[in-house]
Amino acid sequence: MTEDKVPSLNPEELTSRATRFYSRYERDLEQIKEILNIRLNQLALAYTIKNRLPPEAIQVTSRVKSIKSFLHKLERKNWPQFYYPTEIVSDLIGARVTCWFVDDCTGIHEFIKKSNHLSVQGQPKDYIAKPKISGYRSIHLTANVNYDAVRHDEFGNVKVIDDKMKCEIQIRTKIQDAWADLTHEFHYKAGSAGITNETYERMMSEIAERLASEDRSLIHLRDAYQQCAEEKLANDERESFRER
Template sequence: MKDEKNLTKEELKERAIRFYNRYGSDLEQISELLKIRLTQLSLAYTLKNNLPPEAIKISTRVKTLSSFLKKLEKKGWPQFYYPTELVQDLIGARVVCWFVDDCVGIKSFISSSKHLQIKGEVEDYITNPKPSGYRSIHLLAEVGYDSVQRKNSDVIIMSEDMVCEIQIRTKLQDAWGDVTHEFHYKAKNAGVDNKVYEQILSQISDRLANEDKSMLTLRDAYQELADDKTKNSTREGFRDE
């Protein structure tokens, strides 16, 4: 961050607003680029593992100005020059898989991509769920993009990169996260901390985790039935291992 006097709360708000006004369209374009990169990887993964394309769903989003200002307030209005100095999920992606073992599989595909550079440690909340029962794999990746800039009277294209957050989870984990976000996450942000309710949430998450395991068993059982039916003929299945 550049050296300068400490800004007031209102000055920090104005700085954030100027950033979004100036770079908002760039952020949306980087978000679309990230979606393209991840969609290409998911198509490669589903082809390799004999899954239909819809077995992995990709979505991306840009953190809104309102969400960023709420983050600033929660952090006590720290000083910043660019919002990326404070948050690494200004652009985020969600990768939702039918089956829990594919969460690990697509994570490996993402890690091996030449277009996405993994930064720091991968947080695996599927293997080690949070106390509330939250399950997901979180990783940070640098996305390279072409930045159009003005230099004197000329327009140039500069190679830049931005760190984005990628979350990988199953459909059941995604549904649990979406529902509980509305009351648990927002309540935690408001200072509410109820261990009894959190334990109940964790128990619900555990039951859904068992259902994810049941889905794997059913998938493999159906695949065996398909193999027996088609035997030596060409077939399309859920997986090809």
């Protein structure tokens, strides 16, 4: 997925370059997205089995950034030069891992770091430990996913080579995910338009902190259920929710 570098391009030329890229590699991107989705679902299954959680406790979704979104980001960044889109964005392909419980965000993150099929790059951005001003909480990490790329050699022969694609993975709880959706319009888009207000930001942060408190309460609820389930398990009545 490379092109020869050229002198500085104007917005129209960059748009044309991006359009050609999507036209040529859209099928590859969709397939890599599916590979990422499979890898993460395998890790989620392993994690839930290990911790005796129901499969639904960790859900994975993935997507390819649309060319419209990519061009919008280019515009916001004042049309930076590129010959490959991942020079501009790390989330050309992205996945979201949504957990029932906040401590499982850290747990599945550790599983991802140990994966043989995903290579985590750099340091993660832990907005759960250090939330954004808006109260946004999530763990963001960048990882390379390996895949078989189909290419033509100089003689026109088809060959399969090892390649990798940089992807972004976001990990957060269901409550954090709901808050992120609610605040996307009010915070992210407003900030991009230059709209800021300290009182407004403080209100959002206060609401987010109350939601974070509920996330912590859910852990206590899970542990109380666990204790009850273990007592029943001791009497061969039912399996526990999580092995402690």
